Amino acid sequence: MSSSRIQQRMEALKISGRKALIPYIVAGDPMSTVTVPAMHAIVEAGADIIELGMPFSDPFADGPVNQRGAERAINGGMTLAGVLKVVSEFRKDDNDTPIVLMGYLNPLLAMGEIIFCEAAARAGVDGLLIVDMPPEEEGSLVQSAKTHGLDLIYLAAPTTTDERLRAIGRATSGYLYYVSLKGITGSSKLDISDVSQRVAHMRQHVSVPICVGFGIRTAQDAAAVSSTADGSIVGTVLVSQVEALADQPEKIPNALKAILEPMRQAIDTNG
Amino acid sequence: MALKEQELRTLDYEPDTGGHFGDYGGRYVSETLMAALNELDQNYRKLKNDPGFKCEFDADLAYFVGRPSPLYHAERWSKTVGGAQIYFKREDLNHTGAHKVNNTIGQALLAKYSGKPRVIAETGAGQHGVASATVAARLGLECVVYMGADDVERQSPNVYRMKLLGAEVVPVESGSRTLKDALNEAMRDWVTNVDNTFYIIGTVAGPSPYPQLVRDFNAVVGREVKWQSREIFGKYPDALVACVGGGSNAIGLFYPFLRDTEVAIYGVEAAGRGLSTNEHAAPLCSGRPGVLHGAKTYLMDNSDGQIAHTHSVSAGLDYPGVGPEHAYLKDIGRAKYVGATDEEALAAFHEISQVEGIIPALETAHALAYTKKLAASMQPDQTIVCNMSGRGDKDIFTVARMEGISLT
Numbered sequence: 001m002s003s004s005r006i007q008q009r010m011e012a013l014k015i016s017g018r019k020a021l022i023p024y025i026v027a028g029d030p031m032s033t034v035t036v037p038a039m040h041a042i043v044e045a046g047a048d049i050i051e052l053g054m055p056f057s058d059p060f061a062d063g064p065v066n067q068r069g070a071e072r073a074i075n076g077g078m079t080l081a082g083v084l085k086v087v088s089e090f091r092k093d094d095n096d097t098p099i100v101l102m103g104y105l106n107p108l109l110a111m112g113e114i115i116f117c118e119a120a121a122r123a124g125v126d127g128l129l130i131v132d133m134p135p136e137e138e139g140s141l142v143q144s145a146k147t148h149g150l151d152l153i154y155l156a157a158p159t160t161t162d163e164r165l166r167a168i169g170r171a172t173s174g175y176l177y178y179v180s181l182k183g184i185t186g187s188s189k190l191d192i193s194d195v196s197q198r199v200a201h202m203r204q205h206v207s208v209p210i211c212v213g214f215g216i217r218t219a220q221d222a223a224a225v226s227s228t229a230d231g232s233i234v235g236t237v238l239v240s241q242v243e244a245l246a247d248q249p250e251k252i253p254n255a256l257k258a259i260l261e262p263m264r265q266a267i268d269t270n271g
Numbered sequence: 272m273a274l275k276e277q278e279l280r281t282l283d284y285e286p287d288t289g290g291h292f293g294d295y296g297g298r299y300v301s302e303t304l305m306a307a308l309n310e311l312d313q314n315y316r317k318l319k320n321d322p323g324f325k326c327e328f329d330a331d332l333a334y335f336v337g338r339p340s341p342l343y344h345a346e347r348w349s350k351t352v353g354g355a356q357i358y359f360k361r362e363d364l365n366h367t368g369a370h371k372v373n374n375t376i377g378q379a380l381l382a383k384y385s386g387k388p389r390v391i392a393e394t395g396a397g398q399h400g401v402a403s404a405t406v407a408a409r410l411g412l413e414c415v416v417y418m419g420a421d422d423v424e425r426q427s428p429n430v431y432r433m434k435l436l437g438a439e440v441v442p443v444e445s446g447s448r449t450l451k452d453a454l455n456e457a458m459r460d461w462v463t464n465v466d467n468t469f470y471i472i473g474t475v476a477g478p479s480p481y482p483q484l485v486r487d488f489n490a491v492v493g494r495e496v497k498w499q500s501r502e503i504f505g506k507y508p509d510a511l512v513a514c515v516g517g518g519s520n521a522i523g524l525f526y527p528f529l530r531d532t533e534v535a536i537y538g539v540e541a542a543g544r545g546l547s548t549n550e551h552a553a554p555l556c557s558g559r560p561g562v563l564h565g566a567k568t569y570l571m572d573n574s575d576g577q578i579a580h581t582h583s584v585s586a587g588l589d590y591p592g593v594g595p596e597h598a599y600l601k602d603i604g605r606a607k608y609v610g611a612t613d614e615e616a617l618a619a620f621h622e623i624s625q626v627e628g629i630i631p632a633l634e635t636a637h638a639l640a641y642t643k644k645l646a647a648s649m650q651p652d653q654t655i656v657c658n659m660s661g662r663g664d665k666d667i668f669t670v671a672r673m674e675g676i677s678l679t
Contacts, residue, residue, distance in 0.1 A: 057577040060455045060564060061301035064445040067455070071446065079575040105299060105562045110576030132299045132562060136289055159306030159465070168302070179303055 005098040005126045006151050006174040009048055010209045010230065019267050020175075020231030021046055021222065022211055023260055024102065025238055026053035026069040027086050028078025030246040034253070036089045038242075041253035043097050046264030051129070051233065054083050054103030061131045069239040072246060080107045080116070084123040091124035100127040100153060100174070108141065117144035127151035127174045135171040142171075153177055158198060162205055169206030176206055177233065179214045190215040196228035219266035226267040234263065273604030276532050282603075284529045286596075290479020293602060296595035298478040300565045304458065307465040312480045314385045319487065324384055331376045332491060335409060336366045340492075342499035342656065348626045355509065355649035357642060359629070359659040360496055360524065369632065369661030370489060370520040371402040375471055377488030379406040382469030389413040389464065392471045393457040395422055395450035396586035397429025398665065399473030404438035414438040417457045419449035422586075429665070450590065451578075454564065474517025475594030478565030482594050489523025496656055497527055504654055510535040510645060513658040514638040515555065515608065516588035518597045520660035529605060538597060539641040541583035542610030552581035554593050555601050555608035568595040584613035584669070585633035587661075615640035620663065620670065632661035633669065 003011070013020055023042045027035050039050055055070035055078050062070070087099055101120065108116050108130070120128070128150055133141065135154065145152050151174030156165060158179070169176065178199065199210055212225045213233030222232040238256055245251050274282070290296050290312075298308060318324045332338040340361045349357045362370040375392075382390050390412050394400030400416040407414035416433055420442040423430055433440050446452035461470040475482045475489075493511075500508050511528060513521035515538040528534045543551030551557070554569040561570045563578060571579040571591040583589040600606040611619075619639035624630045631639060635658070642657040649655070663670075671678050 058451055058455075058563060060458055061303060063459070067445055074577060081575075106570075106572060106578070107576030109561050110572060110574065131301050132565070134298065134300065134302060134305060137297050137299050137567075155302035157301075157303045157306070160302060161306070161309075164305065179301075 004149060004151050004174065006049060006100070009098050010175060013048060019226035019229070020048040020211060021260065021264050021267055022049045022051055022213070022231050022233040023047050023238055023256070024051040024053060024213075024233060024235030025242065025256070026055055026066070026073050027083040028055060028073035028076050029069045029239065029242050030072040030249060031076040032078055032082055032086065034249045035086045037253045038256055039090050040093065041257045042260060043094060045257040045260035047097065047260065048231070049098045049100060051100045051102045051235070052083065052087070054080060054101050054107060056104040056107060059104060063236065065236045065239050065243070068243060072243075080111050084119050084125070087123040087125055098126040099124065100129055101125055102129040103131065105130050105133050113139065113141040114144045117141065117148045117150060121148035121150060125150060127153050129153040129155070129177060131155070135167050138171070155179055156202060158194070165202060165205045169208060172206070172208050175209040175211045175231065176202070178202065178210055178212045178229065190221050192224045195225060199228045219262040222263040223266035223270040227270055232263070232267065234260070272602065279532050279603065279605050280530050282530070284526070286479065286483055290483065292482075292596045292599035294560070295567050295598040296479055296482055297567055298565060299562045299567060300478045303462050304478070307461060308478055308480070314381060315480055315484050318381060318384050324380060328377055328380055331380070332373065336372055336376065337364065338491065339495045339499070340364050342496060342503060344503070345627050348623065349646065351626060352643055352646045354646040354651065355653040355655050356504070356651065357646050358500070358503070358508070358654060358656045360492060360656055361659050362492060362520065363629065363631065363635070363659045363662035367402050367405050368664065369398060369402070370492060370523060370658070371399055371473065371661075372405065373491055373523065374473070374485050374488045374519060375399070375402040375406045377484070378469065378471040379403070379410050379412060382412060382471070383410055385469065387467055387469040389415070389468045390471050391415045391417065391457050391460050391468055392473065393417045393450065393453040394473065395419070395453070395589070396665070397422070397426040397433070398587060398661070400438070400440070401429055401432050401436070403471045404433040404436035407438060408436045415460070416440050417443055417453040417460070419447070419453050420444045421448040422450065422453070474519045475522050475596060476517040476564060476566060476568070476590070476592055482566065482596055485519050486522045486526055486596065489519050490526045492520070492523040492658065493525060493527035496524065500654070500656065507531055507534050508656040509649065509653040510537060510655045512537045512539060512638050512642045512645065512655060514539045514588060514634045514660060515593060515597060516541070516552070516590050516634060517592070518594035520658050522594060522596055524656070524658045525600070525606060536600070536606040537641060537645065538606055538608045539637045540608060540610050541585060541588035541637055542612045543582040543584070545612055546610050549579070550582040551610065552583040552589050552591065553610045554591060555597060556610045560598065563592040566595045568592055568598045569601070584616060584673070585637065587632070587634040588637065609641055611637040611640035617670065617673070619643065629659065630663035630667070631659060632663045633666045635660045635663070
C-alpha cells in the first residue's frame with residue numbers, strides 16, 4: 001500500500017531533522033466561513049498537519065474551552081457534512097497539508113461509518129482521531145477507514161499500561177497522539193521532564209511517530225516538547241483565541257498565525 | 272433481534288469481559304479514562320465475592336437503609352382500577368427516600384475497600400448527590416458533588432441537604448449548566464485525581480463496569496420481591512413495572528427475574544408532551560442506537576448525531592440516553608418499553624396520593640400511570656409489582672408551581 005500524506009509528511013520531517021507542528025481548531029467555530037481562511041493562515045504559519053475538530057454536543061473528554069468551541073460551531077450551523085465541505089474547500093488551494101479530523105463517534109454513526117469514510121476520503125481527509133473509540137471498540141469504521149486509505153490515530157495517556165500501549169501502537173497509523181497530562185484538554189500544567197521520560201518509554205513499545213498534545217500553550221512549551229517528541233499538537237490556546245475574537249471573526253486567521261509563528265520558530269531553533 | 276422464549280430462559284444475562292450486553296455497553300471512552308476504569312473493574316471483580324465486603328454491604332442495607340423494604344398491596348387502588356392486584360415495592364421507604372441509596376452504599380464501600388478517601392458524584396435534581404453525600408458522611412469519606420449551575424439554583428433544598436451532610440457542592444457553569452455538564456466536570460475531576468478518588472455514578476448508564484456494578488447493587492430490590500411475592504401471594508408476579516431514565520431502579524427489579532419468562536417486564540419512559548412530539552425523554556421508545564457517555568445504547572439525537580435536548584416533568588427521567596442493558600433487553604424482546612406522558616404521570620401522582628396515602632416521586636408516577644393501564648387489561652387473580660422507586664416530597668414544589676400554587 002502506498003504511504004499516506006501523513007506518513008509522507010512525517011517521513012519528510014524526519015529526513016530533514018525537523019519536528020511537526022500540529023494545530024487544532026474546531027470546524028465552523030464560530031462560523032463556517034472562517035475555517036478555510038484560518039486553515040490557510042495556519043499553514044502559512046508553518047503547520048505541518050492540521051487537526052480539524054468535528055463539533056459534538058457532548059464532548060466529555062474535552063475541557064471547557066474546546067467544549068465551548070464545539071457549541072459555537074454547532075450553533076453556527078456546522079454539521080458533519082459541513083466539516084467535509086470545509087475540507088474540500090481547503091483542498092482547492094492546498095493539496096499538500098495533511099488533515100486529521102478529530103471528534104466523537106456518534107455523529108459518524110448517524111451518517112453511517114462506511115458512507116462517512118468514503119465521503120471523507122473524497123473530500124481530502126487523511127486521518128481520523130475518534131476520541132471515544134479505543135481499539136477495543138473498533139467497529140466497521142476501522143475497516144472502512146483502511147479501505148479508503150485513512151490513517152487512524154489513537155491516544156495514549158500517562159496511565160496507559162505497556163500492554164495497552166503495544167495494542168494501541170499496532171492499531172495506530174500516521175502518528176500516536178500522546179496526551180501529556182492526566183487531566184483533559186486545556187488543563188494548565190505541562191511537566192516536560194515527565195513527558196520526555198514517557199516518550200522515551202513509549203518508543204520501546206511503538207514504532208509510529210509520537211506527537212504530544214494537551215497542555216502546550218507557549219513557544220517554549222512547543223520547543224521543549226519537540227526536543228523529545230516527533231511533534232507538538234496545539235489546540236486549547238488557539239480555540240481560546242477564536243473565542244476571544246468570536247465577534248470579530250475576520251481577525252481570527254491572523255491572530256492564529258501570530259500564536260503559531262513563534263512556536264514554529266522555537267521548534268526549528270531547538271530542533 | 273428478538274430471541275425465542277427457550278433462549279430467554281437460559282441466557283446468563285451477563286456482559287462479556289468488555290462489558291458488552293449484546294451490541295450495547297462497552298467502554299467508548301478516551302484513553303485518559305481507561306486506566307481508572309480498568310482499576311475499578313479489577314477491584315469490583317475482586318470485591319464482589321469478598322465475604323467481608325458482602326457482609327458490610329448487607330449490614331448497611333439492613334441497619335442504615337432499613338431493608339427489606341415492604342411489598343405492599345395497594346388494595347384500594349387495585350379495586351378502583353378493577354383488574355389485576357397491584358403491589359408496590361416500597362423503595363420510597365428507604366433511608367433518603369429512594370432506591371438510589373442501594374447503589375451509593377455499594378459504591379462508597381468499594382471506594383473504602385479500594386483505599387480511596389475521596390468520592391465525587393454528579394447530580395441533576397440532587398437526589399443522587401444527596402445519596403452520595405449521605406453514605407460519604409456515614410463512612411467518613413470526603414465528598415464533592417458536581418451540579419449544573421442552573422440546577423443548583425432550581426434545587427436549593429437538596430444543595431443545602433448535601434452541605435448539611437458535609438459535602439462540597441461545585442456549581443458547573445459550562446455548557447447547558449445542567450446534568451450532562453456536571454457529568455463532564457466529574458469525569459475531568461476523576462481523570463485528574465484518580466489516585467485518591469472514586470467516582471460514584473448514579474445510574475446504570477456510562478462505560479463498563481458501571482452498568483453492571485450499579486445493577487448488582489440495586490438487584491437487592493428484585494431479589495426481595497422474589498421471596499416476598501411467594502410469601503404474600505404464593506407465586507411470582509405476572510408483571511413487573513418500573514420507570515426508566517438511566518434505568519437503575521428498573522434493572523434492580525428486573526434483573527433477578529430475567530430468566531423467569533412467565534413474568535412480563537415493562538419499563539416506562541418519560542413521554543413528556545407525547546412521543547409524537549420532540550419533547551420527551553424516551554430513547555427506547557423513539558430513539559436509535561448510538562454512543563453517548565461511554566456506552567453504546569439507545570439515545571435521542573438529531574439527524575447529524577448531535578445529542579437532542581430532552582423534556583420531562585421529572586428531572587430524574589430527563590436524560591437523552593439509557594443504560595445499555597435495557598437496550599439489550601429491548602432488542603432481544605425480554606422487556607417491553609413504553610411511555611407515560613407528563614400529564615398521565617401527574618394524574619397518577621395525585622391519584623396515588625389520594626387513594627393510597629403515598630405521595631410518589633414524579634419519576635415513579637410514570638410507572639404508576641402505566642401500571643394502571645396494564646392492570647385494567649388483566650384479571651383480578653393476576654398480580655403486578657410496580658417499583659415505588661422514590662417518595663415525592665422533593666416534587667411538591669414542582670407540582671404546586673405547575674398548578675399555579677405558590678409555596679413559600
